Amino acid sequence: MPIKTVRIPTADGRSDAFAAFPDGGERHPGVLMYPDGFGVRPVLREMARELAGHGYYVLVPNFFYRQGPAPVIELPEHIGDEVRSAVFARLMPLIEAHTAERVLRDADAYLGFLTTQPEVAAGPVAVTGYCIGGLLATRTAAAHPGHVAALAAFHGPVDVDALSGLTAQVHLGHAEGDLTPEALGELNQALDAAGVDHTSEIYPDTVHGFTMSDTDAFDPAALRRHWDRLLPLLDRALAAT
Template structure:
Protein backbone atom coordinates (compact mmCIF):
# COMPACT_ATOMS: atom_id res chain seq x y z
CA UNK A 1 0.00 0.00 0.00
CA UNK A 2 1.35 3.42 -0.96
CA UNK A 3 1.46 4.97 2.52
CA UNK A 4 4.00 5.94 5.16
CA UNK A 5 3.23 5.33 8.82
CA UNK A 6 4.73 6.11 12.21
CA UNK A 7 3.77 6.74 15.82
CA UNK A 8 3.84 10.28 17.18
CA UNK A 9 3.36 11.65 20.69
CA UNK A 10 0.60 14.09 21.64
CA UNK A 11 0.59 16.22 24.78
CA UNK A 12 -2.51 16.01 26.98
CA UNK A 13 -3.22 17.91 30.17
CA UNK A 14 -2.23 14.92 32.32
CA UNK A 15 0.48 13.28 30.23
CA UNK A 16 1.45 12.23 26.74
CA UNK A 17 -0.14 9.60 24.55
CA UNK A 18 0.73 7.98 21.25
CA UNK A 19 -1.13 8.19 17.96
CA UNK A 20 -0.64 6.22 14.76
CA UNK A 21 -0.02 8.51 11.80
CA UNK A 22 -0.57 7.28 8.23
CA UNK A 23 0.38 9.53 5.32
CA UNK A 24 -0.86 9.21 1.74
CA UNK A 25 1.42 9.05 -1.26
CA UNK A 26 2.83 12.55 -1.57
CA UNK A 27 2.20 13.17 2.14
CA UNK A 28 -0.64 15.67 1.67
CA UNK A 29 -4.43 15.66 1.90
CA UNK A 30 -7.39 16.41 4.16
CA UNK A 31 -7.17 15.04 7.70
CA UNK A 32 -8.99 12.19 9.42
CA UNK A 33 -8.94 11.40 13.14
CA UNK A 34 -9.57 7.65 13.34
CA UNK A 35 -11.22 6.50 16.58
CA UNK A 36 -10.60 2.94 17.74
CA UNK A 37 -12.86 0.08 18.72
CA UNK A 38 -12.58 -1.27 22.27
CA UNK A 39 -9.58 -3.34 21.16
CA UNK A 40 -7.11 -0.47 20.98
CA UNK A 41 -5.15 0.82 18.01
CA UNK A 42 -4.57 -2.77 16.93
CA UNK A 43 -3.56 -4.20 13.57
CA UNK A 44 -7.09 -3.79 12.21
CA UNK A 45 -7.35 -0.10 13.12
CA UNK A 46 -3.88 0.54 11.74
CA UNK A 47 -4.92 -1.21 8.50
CA UNK A 48 -8.00 1.03 8.32
CA UNK A 49 -5.75 4.07 8.83
CA UNK A 50 -3.49 2.86 6.02
CA UNK A 51 -6.54 2.27 3.82
CA UNK A 52 -7.80 5.84 4.21
CA UNK A 53 -4.27 7.15 3.73
CA UNK A 54 -4.15 5.24 0.44
CA UNK A 55 -7.44 7.02 -0.39
CA UNK A 56 -5.63 10.35 -0.04
CA UNK A 57 -6.10 11.36 3.60
CA UNK A 58 -3.66 12.15 6.39
CA UNK A 59 -4.89 9.85 9.17
CA UNK A 60 -4.15 10.02 12.89
CA UNK A 61 -5.45 7.30 15.25
CA UNK A 62 -5.02 8.21 18.96
CA UNK A 63 -4.40 5.60 21.64
CA UNK A 64 -7.45 6.34 23.80
CA UNK A 65 -6.64 3.67 26.41
CA UNK A 66 -3.24 5.17 27.28
CA UNK A 67 -4.15 5.89 30.89
CA UNK A 68 -4.60 2.13 31.43
CA UNK A 69 -1.38 1.34 29.58
CA UNK A 70 0.41 2.50 26.43
CA UNK A 71 -0.50 1.00 23.06
CA UNK A 72 -2.72 -1.76 24.40
CA UNK A 73 -3.51 -4.01 21.45
CA UNK A 74 -6.10 -6.75 21.65
CA UNK A 75 -7.47 -9.42 19.36
CA UNK A 76 -11.01 -10.79 19.13
CA UNK A 77 -10.93 -13.98 21.23
CA UNK A 78 -12.97 -14.32 24.43
CA UNK A 79 -10.12 -13.25 26.72
CA UNK A 80 -9.45 -10.15 24.62
CA UNK A 81 -13.15 -9.30 24.59
CA UNK A 82 -13.30 -9.41 28.39
CA UNK A 83 -10.23 -7.20 28.71
CA UNK A 84 -11.57 -4.80 26.07
CA UNK A 85 -14.82 -4.32 27.96
CA UNK A 86 -12.84 -3.64 31.14
CA UNK A 87 -10.80 -1.01 29.34
CA UNK A 88 -13.88 0.63 27.85
CA UNK A 89 -15.59 0.77 31.24
CA UNK A 90 -12.45 2.24 32.81
CA UNK A 91 -12.25 5.02 30.22
CA UNK A 92 -13.36 8.48 31.26
CA UNK A 93 -15.35 9.59 28.20
CA UNK A 94 -14.86 13.28 29.03
CA UNK A 95 -11.09 12.78 29.11
CA UNK A 96 -11.28 10.77 25.91
CA UNK A 97 -13.05 13.71 24.27
CA UNK A 98 -10.31 16.00 25.49
CA UNK A 99 -7.76 13.59 23.99
CA UNK A 100 -9.65 13.74 20.70
CA UNK A 101 -9.48 17.52 20.82
CA UNK A 102 -5.72 17.33 21.34
CA UNK A 103 -5.51 14.87 18.44
CA UNK A 104 -7.49 17.15 16.13
CA UNK A 105 -5.14 20.04 16.93
CA UNK A 106 -2.08 17.82 16.40
CA UNK A 107 -3.49 16.65 13.07
CA UNK A 108 -4.25 20.18 11.88
CA UNK A 109 -0.65 21.07 12.74
CA UNK A 110 0.73 18.31 10.50
CA UNK A 111 2.45 19.95 7.51
CA UNK A 112 0.70 17.62 5.06
CA UNK A 113 -2.85 18.42 6.14
CA UNK A 114 -4.62 20.50 3.53
CA UNK A 115 -8.14 21.73 4.06
CA UNK A 116 -10.54 20.29 6.60
CA UNK A 117 -10.41 17.53 9.22
CA UNK A 118 -12.98 14.80 9.80
CA UNK A 119 -13.44 11.96 12.29
CA UNK A 120 -14.26 8.31 11.65
CA UNK A 121 -15.00 5.95 14.53
CA UNK A 122 -15.89 2.29 14.92
CA UNK A 123 -18.01 0.78 17.74
CA UNK A 124 -16.77 2.58 20.89
CA UNK A 125 -15.05 4.99 18.54
CA UNK A 126 -18.32 5.41 16.62
CA UNK A 127 -19.99 6.69 19.77
CA UNK A 128 -17.05 9.02 20.33
CA UNK A 129 -17.30 10.23 16.73
CA UNK A 130 -20.92 11.16 17.43
CA UNK A 131 -19.90 13.16 20.51
CA UNK A 132 -17.06 14.72 18.51
CA UNK A 133 -19.66 15.87 15.98
CA UNK A 134 -21.86 17.27 18.74
CA UNK A 135 -18.84 19.07 20.19
CA UNK A 136 -18.06 20.61 16.80
CA UNK A 137 -14.45 19.48 17.06
CA UNK A 138 -14.17 18.49 13.39
CA UNK A 139 -15.67 19.50 10.05
CA UNK A 140 -17.48 16.20 9.40
CA UNK A 141 -17.84 12.87 11.20
CA UNK A 142 -18.61 9.24 10.38
CA UNK A 143 -19.80 6.70 12.97
CA UNK A 144 -19.75 2.98 12.24
CA UNK A 145 -22.09 0.96 14.52
CA UNK A 146 -21.67 3.45 17.35
CA UNK A 147 -22.95 1.70 20.43
CA UNK A 148 -24.84 3.95 22.83
CA UNK A 149 -25.68 6.76 20.41
CA UNK A 150 -29.37 6.05 20.95
CA UNK A 151 -28.84 6.76 24.67
CA UNK A 152 -27.29 10.17 23.96
CA UNK A 153 -29.88 11.68 21.64
CA UNK A 154 -30.22 14.69 23.90
CA UNK A 155 -27.13 15.89 22.06
CA UNK A 156 -28.73 15.57 18.63
CA UNK A 157 -29.60 19.30 18.37
CA UNK A 158 -25.91 20.10 18.96
CA UNK A 159 -24.85 18.26 15.79
CA UNK A 160 -24.35 21.08 13.31
CA UNK A 161 -21.71 19.48 11.09
CA UNK A 162 -22.25 16.77 8.45
CA UNK A 163 -22.60 13.37 10.11
CA UNK A 164 -22.87 9.94 8.51
CA UNK A 165 -23.81 6.81 10.47
CA UNK A 166 -23.58 3.13 9.46
CA UNK A 167 -25.47 0.26 11.08
CA UNK A 168 -25.96 -3.43 10.45
CA UNK A 169 -29.54 -4.66 10.18
CA UNK A 170 -28.60 -7.76 12.22
CA UNK A 171 -26.59 -5.95 14.92
CA UNK A 172 -27.43 -7.63 18.24
CA UNK A 173 -25.82 -4.75 20.16
CA UNK A 174 -27.72 -1.97 18.36
CA UNK A 175 -31.24 -3.26 17.63
CA UNK A 176 -33.50 -1.90 14.91
CA UNK A 177 -35.57 0.12 17.36
CA UNK A 178 -32.44 1.94 18.53
CA UNK A 179 -31.55 2.84 14.93
CA UNK A 180 -35.14 3.99 14.40
CA UNK A 181 -34.88 6.29 17.43
CA UNK A 182 -31.66 7.75 16.03
CA UNK A 183 -33.29 8.29 12.63
CA UNK A 184 -36.26 10.04 14.24
CA UNK A 185 -33.99 12.33 16.23
CA UNK A 186 -32.27 13.48 13.03
CA UNK A 187 -35.19 13.43 10.58
CA UNK A 188 -35.14 17.24 10.28
CA UNK A 189 -31.35 17.50 9.95
CA UNK A 190 -30.42 17.40 6.28
CA UNK A 191 -26.73 17.13 7.17
CA UNK A 192 -27.12 13.67 8.70
CA UNK A 193 -27.06 10.44 6.67
CA UNK A 194 -27.96 7.02 8.05
CA UNK A 195 -27.14 3.80 6.18
CA UNK A 196 -28.38 0.36 7.27
CA UNK A 197 -26.89 -2.74 5.64
CA UNK A 198 -28.90 -5.94 5.19
CA UNK A 199 -27.35 -9.15 6.54
CA UNK A 200 -24.70 -7.14 8.43
CA UNK A 201 -23.91 -7.67 12.09
CA UNK A 202 -21.99 -5.59 14.60
CA UNK A 203 -18.40 -5.12 13.48
CA UNK A 204 -19.19 -5.86 9.84
CA UNK A 205 -16.29 -3.69 8.66
CA UNK A 206 -13.60 -5.66 10.53
CA UNK A 207 -12.14 -8.51 8.49
CA UNK A 208 -10.47 -9.87 11.65
CA UNK A 209 -13.88 -10.78 13.09
CA UNK A 210 -16.37 -13.52 12.32
CA UNK A 211 -19.00 -10.82 11.81
CA UNK A 212 -17.13 -9.34 8.84
CA UNK A 213 -19.47 -8.84 5.87
CA UNK A 214 -17.54 -8.00 2.73
CA UNK A 215 -20.43 -6.48 0.77
CA UNK A 216 -21.53 -4.22 3.62
CA UNK A 217 -17.94 -3.19 4.30
CA UNK A 218 -17.42 -2.31 0.63
CA UNK A 219 -20.68 -0.37 0.42
CA UNK A 220 -19.97 1.50 3.65
CA UNK A 221 -16.44 2.37 2.57
CA UNK A 222 -17.76 3.72 -0.73
CA UNK A 223 -20.45 5.73 1.02
CA UNK A 224 -17.87 7.09 3.43
CA UNK A 225 -15.49 8.15 0.67
CA UNK A 226 -18.26 9.99 -1.20
CA UNK A 227 -19.35 11.67 2.04
CA UNK A 228 -15.80 12.74 2.90
CA UNK A 229 -15.15 14.03 -0.62
CA UNK A 230 -18.28 16.17 -0.32
CA UNK A 231 -17.42 17.67 3.06
CA UNK A 232 -13.64 17.73 3.54
Protein backbone atom coordinates in the same frame (compact mmCIF):
# COMPACT_ATOMS: atom_id res chain seq x y z
CA MET B 1 2.07 4.80 1.95
CA PRO B 2 4.03 6.27 4.89
CA ILE B 3 2.96 5.34 8.40
CA LYS B 4 4.65 7.04 11.32
CA THR B 5 4.30 6.59 15.07
CA VAL B 6 3.61 9.76 17.02
CA ARG B 7 3.02 10.78 20.62
CA ILE B 8 0.35 13.38 21.30
CA PRO B 9 0.53 15.59 24.42
CA THR B 10 -2.78 15.53 26.32
CA ALA B 11 -4.07 16.93 29.58
CA ASP B 12 -3.41 13.53 31.19
CA GLY B 13 -0.10 12.51 29.63
CA ARG B 14 0.97 11.48 26.14
CA SER B 15 -1.15 9.37 23.82
CA ASP B 16 0.62 7.06 21.41
CA ALA B 17 -0.88 7.08 17.92
CA PHE B 18 0.03 6.50 14.32
CA ALA B 19 -0.56 8.50 11.17
CA ALA B 20 -0.96 7.31 7.58
CA PHE B 21 -0.75 9.74 4.68
CA PRO B 22 0.19 9.91 0.99
CA ASP B 23 3.82 10.31 0.10
CA GLY B 24 5.03 13.25 -1.95
CA GLY B 25 5.21 16.22 0.39
CA GLU B 26 1.74 17.63 -0.34
CA ARG B 27 -0.89 18.63 2.22
CA HIS B 28 -4.10 16.63 2.60
CA PRO B 29 -7.41 16.90 4.47
CA GLY B 30 -7.18 15.50 8.00
CA VAL B 31 -9.19 12.59 9.35
CA LEU B 32 -9.23 11.49 13.00
CA MET B 33 -10.04 7.76 13.11
CA TYR B 34 -11.04 6.20 16.42
CA PRO B 35 -10.49 2.43 16.77
CA ASP B 36 -13.07 -0.03 18.02
CA GLY B 37 -13.01 -1.42 21.54
CA PHE B 38 -10.17 -3.83 20.77
CA GLY B 39 -7.92 -0.85 20.15
CA VAL B 40 -5.05 -0.10 17.80
CA ARG B 41 -3.79 -3.20 15.96
CA PRO B 42 -2.83 -4.30 12.42
CA VAL B 43 -6.37 -4.15 10.96
CA LEU B 44 -6.61 -0.47 11.92
CA ARG B 45 -3.32 0.20 10.17
CA GLU B 46 -4.71 -1.49 7.05
CA MET B 47 -7.85 0.62 7.15
CA ALA B 48 -5.93 3.84 7.79
CA ARG B 49 -3.57 3.07 4.93
CA GLU B 50 -6.54 2.36 2.64
CA LEU B 51 -8.15 5.68 3.52
CA ALA B 52 -4.87 7.57 3.19
CA GLY B 53 -4.55 6.15 -0.32
CA HIS B 54 -7.59 8.23 -1.27
CA GLY B 55 -5.79 11.44 -0.38
CA TYR B 56 -6.20 11.90 3.38
CA TYR B 57 -3.95 12.28 6.40
CA VAL B 58 -5.35 9.74 8.87
CA LEU B 59 -4.54 9.91 12.60
CA VAL B 60 -5.39 6.85 14.73
CA PRO B 61 -4.91 7.38 18.50
CA ASN B 62 -4.66 4.83 21.28
CA PHE B 63 -7.44 6.16 23.50
CA PHE B 64 -6.42 3.61 26.17
CA TYR B 65 -3.06 5.37 26.56
CA ARG B 66 -3.61 5.99 30.28
CA GLN B 67 -3.27 2.23 30.77
CA GLY B 68 -0.21 1.95 28.54
CA PRO B 69 0.86 1.93 24.89
CA ALA B 70 -1.06 -0.11 22.31
CA PRO B 71 -1.84 -2.91 22.47
CA VAL B 72 -2.83 -2.47 26.11
CA ILE B 73 -3.63 -6.18 26.36
CA GLU B 74 -2.32 -9.08 24.34
CA LEU B 75 -4.65 -9.78 21.43
CA PRO B 76 -4.84 -12.91 19.28
CA GLU B 77 -4.17 -12.51 15.58
CA HIS B 78 -7.83 -13.39 14.99
CA ILE B 79 -10.42 -12.41 17.61
CA GLY B 80 -12.86 -15.28 17.18
CA ASP B 81 -16.08 -15.84 19.04
CA GLU B 82 -14.35 -18.38 21.29
CA VAL B 83 -12.07 -15.69 22.77
CA ARG B 84 -14.18 -12.56 22.32
CA SER B 85 -15.85 -12.69 25.74
CA ALA B 86 -12.57 -13.21 27.58
CA VAL B 87 -10.91 -10.36 25.70
CA PHE B 88 -13.78 -7.99 26.38
CA ALA B 89 -13.81 -8.95 30.05
CA ARG B 90 -10.32 -7.46 30.24
CA LEU B 91 -11.15 -4.44 28.12
CA MET B 92 -14.47 -3.39 29.65
CA PRO B 93 -12.93 -1.78 32.77
CA LEU B 94 -10.76 0.33 30.44
CA ILE B 95 -13.74 1.30 28.30
CA GLU B 96 -15.83 2.17 31.35
CA ALA B 97 -12.99 4.32 32.71
CA HIS B 98 -12.94 6.36 29.51
CA THR B 99 -15.51 8.89 30.69
CA ALA B 100 -17.15 11.58 28.58
CA GLU B 101 -14.89 14.14 30.26
CA ARG B 102 -11.80 12.18 29.22
CA VAL B 103 -13.15 11.80 25.70
CA LEU B 104 -13.52 15.56 25.30
CA ARG B 105 -10.13 16.39 26.81
CA ASP B 106 -8.47 13.90 24.49
CA ALA B 107 -10.46 15.15 21.49
CA ASP B 108 -9.08 18.65 22.02
CA ALA B 109 -5.55 17.23 22.02
CA TYR B 110 -6.07 14.95 19.02
CA LEU B 111 -7.63 17.65 16.85
CA GLY B 112 -5.04 20.18 17.93
CA PHE B 113 -2.26 17.79 16.94
CA LEU B 114 -3.93 16.78 13.67
CA THR B 115 -4.45 20.30 12.41
CA THR B 116 -0.88 21.40 13.11
CA GLN B 117 0.85 18.63 11.14
CA PRO B 118 2.78 19.89 8.10
CA GLU B 119 1.11 17.26 5.89
CA VAL B 120 -2.42 18.40 6.84
CA ALA B 121 -4.22 21.05 4.79
CA ALA B 122 -5.83 24.05 6.44
CA GLY B 123 -9.57 23.90 6.94
CA PRO B 124 -12.10 21.55 8.52
CA VAL B 125 -11.41 17.88 9.28
CA ALA B 126 -13.40 14.66 9.50
CA VAL B 127 -13.86 12.20 12.35
CA THR B 128 -14.61 8.50 11.95
CA GLY B 129 -14.99 5.68 14.43
CA TYR B 130 -15.88 2.03 14.87
CA CYS B 131 -17.80 0.39 17.72
CA ILE B 132 -17.07 2.49 20.83
CA GLY B 133 -14.94 4.65 18.55
CA GLY B 134 -18.13 5.73 16.81
CA LEU B 135 -19.38 7.13 20.10
CA LEU B 136 -16.09 8.96 20.63
CA ALA B 137 -16.28 10.32 17.09
CA THR B 138 -19.81 11.62 17.65
CA ARG B 139 -18.87 13.35 20.89
CA THR B 140 -15.78 14.84 19.26
CA ALA B 141 -17.76 16.22 16.33
CA ALA B 142 -20.46 17.65 18.61
CA ALA B 143 -17.86 19.38 20.78
CA HIS B 144 -16.16 21.00 17.77
CA PRO B 145 -18.90 22.41 15.52
CA GLY B 146 -17.53 24.23 12.54
CA HIS B 147 -14.19 22.46 12.89
CA VAL B 148 -15.41 18.92 12.13
CA ALA B 149 -17.14 18.89 8.74
CA ALA B 150 -17.82 15.15 8.45
CA LEU B 151 -18.67 12.41 10.93
CA ALA B 152 -18.92 8.71 10.12
CA ALA B 153 -19.62 6.05 12.74
CA PHE B 154 -19.99 2.32 12.14
CA HIS B 155 -21.57 -0.37 14.32
CA GLY B 156 -21.31 1.86 17.36
CA PRO B 157 -23.56 3.19 20.13
CA VAL B 158 -25.12 6.60 19.52
CA ASP B 159 -25.14 9.44 22.05
CA VAL B 160 -28.52 10.97 21.24
CA ASP B 161 -27.80 13.86 23.60
CA ALA B 162 -24.85 14.88 21.40
CA LEU B 163 -26.87 15.15 18.20
CA SER B 164 -28.03 18.71 18.81
CA GLY B 165 -24.41 19.89 18.79
CA LEU B 166 -23.59 18.49 15.35
CA THR B 167 -22.93 20.72 12.37
CA ALA B 168 -21.02 18.05 10.42
CA GLN B 169 -22.41 15.98 7.57
CA VAL B 170 -23.07 12.56 9.08
CA HIS B 171 -23.21 8.91 8.06
CA LEU B 172 -24.16 6.23 10.59
CA GLY B 173 -23.82 2.61 9.50
CA HIS B 174 -25.53 0.25 11.93
CA ALA B 175 -25.28 -3.51 12.30
CA GLU B 176 -28.52 -5.38 11.86
CA GLY B 177 -27.72 -7.15 15.12
CA ASP B 178 -27.38 -3.83 16.99
CA LEU B 179 -30.45 -1.86 15.94
CA THR B 180 -34.03 -2.73 15.11
CA PRO B 181 -35.85 -0.93 12.28
CA GLU B 182 -38.05 0.70 14.92
CA ALA B 183 -35.03 2.00 16.82
CA LEU B 184 -33.51 3.22 13.56
CA GLY B 185 -36.68 5.18 12.83
CA GLU B 186 -36.56 6.84 16.24
CA LEU B 187 -32.87 7.69 15.82
CA ASN B 188 -33.43 9.18 12.38
CA GLN B 189 -36.32 11.26 13.72
CA ALA B 190 -33.95 12.60 16.39
CA LEU B 191 -31.37 13.45 13.69
CA ASP B 192 -34.05 15.23 11.65
CA ALA B 193 -35.23 17.15 14.71
CA ALA B 194 -31.65 18.25 15.41
CA GLY B 195 -31.29 19.52 11.85
CA VAL B 196 -28.41 17.14 11.08
CA ASP B 197 -27.50 16.54 7.42
CA HIS B 198 -27.30 12.77 7.58
CA THR B 199 -27.67 9.28 6.21
CA SER B 200 -28.33 6.58 8.77
CA GLU B 201 -28.98 2.99 7.79
CA ILE B 202 -28.81 -0.62 8.86
CA TYR B 203 -26.33 -2.67 6.82
CA PRO B 204 -28.18 -5.87 5.84
CA ASP B 205 -27.26 -9.23 7.37
CA THR B 206 -24.57 -7.81 9.65
CA VAL B 207 -23.57 -8.21 13.27
CA HIS B 208 -21.64 -5.89 15.54
CA GLY B 209 -18.09 -5.38 14.28
CA PHE B 210 -18.75 -6.06 10.61
CA THR B 211 -15.88 -3.85 9.33
CA MET B 212 -13.13 -5.63 11.25
CA SER B 213 -11.42 -8.34 9.21
CA ASP B 214 -9.68 -9.87 12.24
CA THR B 215 -12.98 -10.88 13.88
CA ASP B 216 -15.72 -13.43 13.20
CA ALA B 217 -18.13 -10.51 12.73
CA PHE B 218 -16.38 -9.42 9.53
CA ASP B 219 -18.54 -9.05 6.43
CA PRO B 220 -16.66 -8.19 3.21
CA ALA B 221 -19.78 -6.85 1.49
CA ALA B 222 -20.52 -4.59 4.46
CA LEU B 223 -16.93 -3.32 4.50
CA ARG B 224 -17.29 -2.38 0.82
CA ARG B 225 -20.56 -0.62 1.63
CA HIS B 226 -18.74 1.22 4.42
CA TRP B 227 -16.16 2.55 1.92
CA ASP B 228 -18.93 3.37 -0.55
CA ARG B 229 -20.56 5.58 2.09
CA LEU B 230 -17.45 6.99 3.76
CA LEU B 231 -15.45 8.15 0.74
CA PRO B 232 -18.21 10.25 -0.91
CA LEU B 233 -19.02 11.79 2.48
CA LEU B 234 -15.42 12.89 2.97
CA ASP B 235 -15.20 14.11 -0.61
CA ARG B 236 -18.30 16.27 -0.20
CA ALA B 237 -17.47 17.66 3.20
CA LEU B 238 -13.76 18.27 2.68
CA ALA B 239 -13.73 19.13 -1.02
CA ALA B 240 -12.68 22.72 -0.34
CA THR B 241 -9.83 21.72 1.96
